[in-house]
Amino acid sequence: MIKFRKNVALFIMCAVILQMSVCPVNATANADTLIESKFVSEMRGVWVASVYNLDYPTKQTTDAEILKKEAIKILDDAKDLGMTAVFLQVRPTADALYKSNIFPWSRFLTGRNGLAPQNDFDPLEFWIQEAHKRNLELHAWINPYRVTKNGDQEYQGICADSPAKKNSNWIVRYSDGNYYFDPGIPEVRTLVVEGIAEIVNNYEIDGIHMDDYFYPGTGFEDTKTFEKYKKNFTNIEDWRRNNVNLLVKEISDRINEIDSEIEFGISPAGIWANKKNNEVGSNTNGTESYYQHYADTRKWAQEGWIDYIAPQIYWEIGHKTADYKTLVTWWSDTLKNSQTKLYIGMADYKTIDVKKDSVWYQGEEIEKQLNLNDLYENIEGEIHYRYASLLSDKNLYNKVKDYYKNQPIKVYVQGEKVDFDQEPIIKNGRTLVPLRKIFEALNADVIWDGETKTAKVTKGNIEIEFQIGNKNLIANGKSKTIDVEPQLVNGRTLVPLRAISESMNLNVDWNGTTKIVNIVE
Known part of the structure; x- marks a missing residue:
């Protein structure tokens, strides 16, 4: 959700509830709320990558106006x-796209490690402000261990006060030629956790996000670290997994200690483990985060250390070794009894420059996958990789936009989704919902009189009477006029949300982007 400090949130909520009762209808918007809900019950995210200038900025510059213009676009x-959240990569390689006392300015931002933008410009602060103006969440995306993406040349250009230079004994050069912090060193864990705490303390972000980069692979040269810090571990692989587990748990605890409203989520590789190597794994045959990256992503989700998990399921439906449907089903089943929300990482990048005979051509596969996701009750949205990929193909762009635009209205009562046999509708700027299902979800009694076409609702000491086609309702014996009369649609009585909220003393919250209604007593 879009994050507010608690006292500001209380003020805004009170103001919204008051305005819902007294302000005139805006004909161009849904009148059941004057601002879009900050309760986003569905994730529609997009990754914005800064590494290699893939998305932002498109060119390295210190010019604040250029950086602002690109962010706004x-x-x-x-x-x-129709997105609800943006995941901005603010620490691609032990650096920062924000003002930090721990990490130097990123070379991907300004062209040189440690070089600040002009005019004291802070990109992250600007992104947060502009995102929230648009009712978009802003999640700060970091890479915890990666120091370089261009090997020795990049490492030589790192400024002297970088923690990667000041603590060169914390660094391991991997077989790909790049440098990584050693996850087995306790001080490295502290560095990563405190770096995140700095962001959480200083910025009004909505979440902290990490992707699939943990240990770069099995050939990591950390034997000496293992001998020094192994404690009771005899197996280096189990020890490595424990190192990452400790990091994830400490990040979770630290964020909750500072502000429990900030979400912490991870988007790991799509395969936790193949069934041939682990009996509870998926029926796949691909790179496994559990064994190759020492990331026990299943444990993090089941233990509730993270608020959401967004596995990168970057294969098509019907793929021979890693079928999209097989993996979606595995993750859905795995998280069935978990409080951790499940989103799916989407491979929009695969639509770039493909031939007509490719399943990814013009976004056709993405569209199929989005529709498949709808069939799973506990999949609560997607994150698309990545911004420039969505912009590279107008057919993909329009397919994604139309998919989200054409989603039906969804209603949640006390956080639980209500399923209707008649979809809610909008009439004259008012949202109308099926009466019986809503009030049954609220444990209210509903009596329908077919002869007079009247519905009587009773809950505690509140009694409301509606009549089809009548703009007057009776609440506890007093008649009042409502904006839109109850409707009879396909044999179901639909009533306006505003009438429900005022008569039943409910908080009714509308998100115009997702078309999601939250009803809370």
Whole structure:
């Protein structure tokens, strides 16, 4: 959800409830709320990568105006697509796209490690402000261990006060030529946790996000570290997994200690483990985060250490070794009894420059996958990789936009989704919902009189009487006029949300982007 400090949130909520009762209808918007809900019950996210200038900035620059202009364009496009959240990569390689006392300014931002933007410009602060203006969440995406993406040349260009230079004994050069912090060193864990705490303390972000980069692979040269810090572990692989587990748990605890409203989520590789290597794994044959990256992503989700998990299921439906449907089903089943929300990482990048005979051509596979996700009750949204990929193909862009735009209205009562046999509708700027299902979800009694076409609702000491086609309702014996009369649609009585909220003393919250209604007593 879009994050507010607690006292501000209380003020805004009170103001919204008051305005819902007294303000005139805006004909161009849904009148059941004057601002879009900050309760986003469905994730529609997009990754914005800064590494290699893939998305932002497109060119390294210190010019604040250029950086602002590019940010605004991305956020406007995200809003147009129907997104609810942007995941901005703010620490691609032990650096920062924000003012930090721990990590130096990123070379991907300004062209040189440690070089600040002009005019004291803070990109992260600007992104947060502009995202929230558009009712978009802003999640700070970090890479915890990676120090370089261009090997020795990049490492030589790191400024002297970087923790990667000041503590060179914390660094391991991997076989790909790049440098990584050693996850087995306790001080490294502290560095990563405190780096995140700095962001959480200083910025009004909505979440902290990490992707699939943990240990780079099995050939990591950390034997000496293992001998020094192994404690009771005899197996280096189990010890490595424990190192990452400790990091994830400490990040979770630290964030909750500072502000429990901030979400912490991870988007790991799509395969936790193959069934041939682990009996509870998926029926696949691909790179396994559990064995190759020492990331026990299943444990993090089941233990509730993270608020959401977004596995990167970057294969098509019907793939021979890693079928999309097989993996979606495995993750859905795995998280069935978990409080951790499940989102799916989408491979929009695979639509770039493909031939007509490719399943990914013009976004056709993405569209199929989005529709498949709808069939799983506990899949609560997607995150698309990545912004420039969505912009590279107008057919993909329009398919994603139309998919989100054409979603039906969804209603949640006390956090639980209500399923209707008649979809809610909008009439004259008012949302109308099936009466019986809503009040049954609220444990209210509903009596229908077919002869007079009247519904009587009773809950505790509150009694409300509606009549089809009548703009007057009776609440506890007093008649009042409502904006839109109850409707009879396909044999179901639909009533306006505003009438429900005022008569039943409910908080009714509408998100115009996702078309999601939250009803809370």
